[in-house]
Amino acid sequence: MKGQEGNNPDQEKNTRTIAVNTIARVEGEGALRVTVKDGAIQDVELRIFEPPRFFEAFLEGRRYDEVPDIVARICGICPVAYQMSAVHALEQIFGLRVEGPLRDLRRLLYCGEWIESHALHVYLLQAPDFLGYESGLAMAKDHASLVERGLRIKKAGNAIMTLLGGRSVHPVSAKIGGFSRLPRRQELDELKDELAWARDAAIETIRWVAKFDFPEFAPNYTFVALHHPDEYPLNEGRIVVSGDMDIPVDEFEQYFTEHQVPYSNALHCTVQGASYLVGPLARVNVNADRLPPAVRHVFDETGLSLPLTNPFHGIVARSVEILYALEESLRLIDRYELPSVPSPPVTVKAGVGMACTEAPRGILYHRYQVDSEGVIRKAKIVPPTSQNQGRIEEDLRLFIPRILDRSNEEASLACERVIRCYDPCISCATHFLKLEIQRDL
Amino acid sequence: MSDQLVRCEEARRKPARPKLGVFKFASCDGCQLSILNLEEDLLLLGQVLDIAYFPEASSRMVAGPYDLALVEGSVTTAEDAQRIQSVREQAKVLMTIGACATAGGIQALRNWTDVELLKRTVYPSPQYIQSLYTSTPISGHVKVDMELWGCPIDKGQLLRVITDLLAGVQVRLSSDSLCLDCKRRGNVCVMVAKALPCMGPVTRTGCGAICPSMGRDCYGCFGPTDGALKGSGYPPNTASLANHFHGECGLIPVDVVRKFRGISGNAESFKREGDKWDMKK
Numbered sequence: 001m002k003g004q005e006g007n008n009p010d011q012e013k014n015t016r017t018i019a020v021n022t023i024a025r026v027e028g029e030g031a032l033r034v035t036v037k038d039g040a041i042q043d044v045e046l047r048i049f050e051p052p053r054f055f056e057a058f059l060e061g062r063r064y065d066e067v068p069d070i071v072a073r074i075c076g077i078c079p080v081a082y083q084m085s086a087v088h089a090l091e092q093i094f095g096l097r098v099e100g101p102l103r104d105l106r107r108l109l110y111c112g113e114w115i116e117s118h119a120l121h122v123y124l125l126q127a128p129d130f131l132g133y134e135s136g137l138a139m140a141k142d143h144a145s146l147v148e149r150g151l152r153i154k155k156a157g158n159a160i161m162t163l164l165g166g167r168s169v170h171p172v173s174a175k176i177g178g179f180s181r182l183p184r185r186q187e188l189d190e191l192k193d194e195l196a197w198a199r200d201a202a203i204e205t206i207r208w209v210a211k212f213d214f215p216e217f218a219p220n221y222t223f224v225a226l227h228h229p230d231e232y233p234l235n236e237g238r239i240v241v242s243g244d245m246d247i248p249v250d251e252f253e254q255y256f257t258e259h260q261v262p263y264s265n266a267l268h269c270t271v272q273g274a275s276y277l278v279g280p281l282a283r284v285n286v287n288a289d290r291l292p293p294a295v296r297h298v299f300d301e302t303g304l305s306l307p308l309t310n311p312f313h314g315i316v317a318r319s320v321e322i323l324y325a326l327e328e329s330l331r332l333i334d335r336y337e338l339p340s341v342p343s344p345p346v347t348v349k350a351g352v353g354m355a356c357t358e359a360p361r362g363i364l365y366h367r368y369q370v371d372s373e374g375v376i377r378k379a380k381i382v383p384p385t386s387q388n389q390g391r392i393e394e395d396l397r398l399f400i401p402r403i404l405d406r407s408n409e410e411a412s413l414a415c416e417r418v419i420r421c422y423d424p425c426i427s428c429a430t431h432f433l434k435l436e437i438q439r440d441l
Numbered sequence: 442m443s444d445q446l447v448r449c450e451e452a453r454r455k456p457a458r459p460k461l462g463v464f465k466f467a468s469c470d471g472c473q474l475s476i477l478n479l480e481e482d483l484l485l486l487g488q489v490l491d492i493a494y495f496p497e498a499s500s501r502m503v504a505g506p507y508d509l510a511l512v513e514g515s516v517t518t519a520e521d522a523q524r525i526q527s528v529r530e531q532a533k534v535l536m537t538i539g540a541c542a543t544a545g546g547i548q549a550l551r552n553w554t555d556v557e558l559l560k561r562t563v564y565p566s567p568q569y570i571q572s573l574y575t576s577t578p579i580s581g582h583v584k585v586d587m588e589l590w591g592c593p594i595d596k597g598q599l600l601r602v603i604t605d606l607l608a609g610v611q612v613r614l615s616s617d618s619l620c621l622d623c624k625r626r627g628n629v630c631v632m633v634a635k636a637l638p639c640m641g642p643v644t645r646t647g648c649g650a651i652c653p654s655m656g657r658d659c660y661g662c663f664g665p666t667d668g669a670l671k672g673s674g675y676p677p678n679t680a681s682l683a684n685h686f687h688g689e690c691g692l693i694p695v696d697v698v699r700k701f702r703g704i705s706g707n708a709e710s711f712k713r714e715g716d717k718w719d720m721k722k
Binding site for chain 2: 026027051052053054056057058060062063066069070073074075076077079120124125128134135136137138140144147148151152154155158165166167168169170172173175180181342416
């Protein structure tokens, strides 16, 4: 990472620009531009310049059964999330409800993705910030066993996805109504030893990350997450806005609005005009009552308490969810009974359907309008990172004053570390973040 | 191929570890994730190669030249059309990874539509959005030394290519059709048994025949094969397959178009077949 200094001819005299051309260890391309005048922050713009790919537009005119394969390609890190929001929304239109062992299998597939995505972020993307390394690979030179542990946890998640979906990136088996193939009991049993190992490793992970040196920082957050009467949310639940409201998914668009800003290829999202936070931190806070006692116990032992309000604690929340997903996977495997059919027949009809599921990075909303032939007429997708974008900007606004006295390079590094707390997935919203701070000399 | 080998050989003789650069264009990051999914092999790879530029994985960004540049994603903006030129200038061997970089990817579906209309569909203020009218493969802009197909790439195939390059061995990847691999695995043919419109007969092997193994039809994410005559450069017999989809699997012409216009829809032979059936709609 290189800090660059230079004078921009368009700038006022006595100002300078600090530009970091690439923020690393995030998924996607974007930039941060901060303008400081007379010691006060003027603008904070998180610019997402990942090229737009227009998924919502080219879904129009495709058949309903092509949707899971297409929307998976929005994000290589969380394809299952896209597939799940899509199949639930379309099933709502066709009056299909997936229950029992097929529902369990979807939950298991989703757990696999949480484990893979979270372990990647905790060990390879964010832990290097706390331990002072440029990457997980560099960290491995001094902490080989730690990095190996992280990679092995990640591999356990990938193994679930590969068994159920054929491969871990863009799995192929999810379809409207269920799956194209069901795993045999024995195949699932074969995963158990490794998942049990990973569960123990996840406990160690929580203990390890909870001891990191966290900067003190507690913005006043509105947390948004799904909440379900019986379980920690993955595929379904009502949308809860912390301390304020609780709405069915169908009403999402009445309260949450997307708007466009000139500097970004991702749409900003607000709830009743205010920015909000989605993702692991929001989820554990909203769902503290849904964490199984064994998981809660490991968390409580760290000395931290819920709600977690420091974004840097996101790494702890993410680790707690790795443990949860492993516990849940083992539970689901134990009670698995082979369903009678991989997927029931689908009766196509026209209508509008919406669904929201918990992607690793937060709630992911889909709405589809389908005609009587089963062809998509309209699609709307609201990914987690675009929902967090406004909140990341506000947090930077709060955080930057305390680092303005630092050198350009150090200030930039500090901003990058803040941004990484949210595990932004810019491929979803749209990946590199370029950081630019413009300020008076 | 031979000048590329010479360059690898030069790279191999150098005392320093070969420098690897990983570059992203318009994509979902799934192929880069496939590198990170090498798990324990990833740590070994980091010892054998100098991972000099891989922003998704590391804050260390060493300037070129690079012995091997892996390029993910397609070119969809004017800025990226410039950037790929500079990647090419810095790369001894440039290898595309995945369907986007190799054929334009799913986002090449825009090539059949009005991009201004797309922008208006997705964005309230389309004037802020800078985007080219097409999504094009890397080979449409610069010379590409090697191509790895797949959406995503197969990590085993990637590892094999890298080790072959490092060993100075000629890289050979099969361009057989998926059917051959599917038969070897003993799968029941989903087209024969279930009349599913499987793209396997015209699709390049490499994924491990995942879709038929999972009880469904292949959807062509490894792109077209080189054809029945191995290595001949003849296109696959898409016409025969399309007729079969229409006549035996019951697909109406618009559905035949959808089959060919998917993840690898911009690859030449798939594009031609899709366009042909588009005329019949």
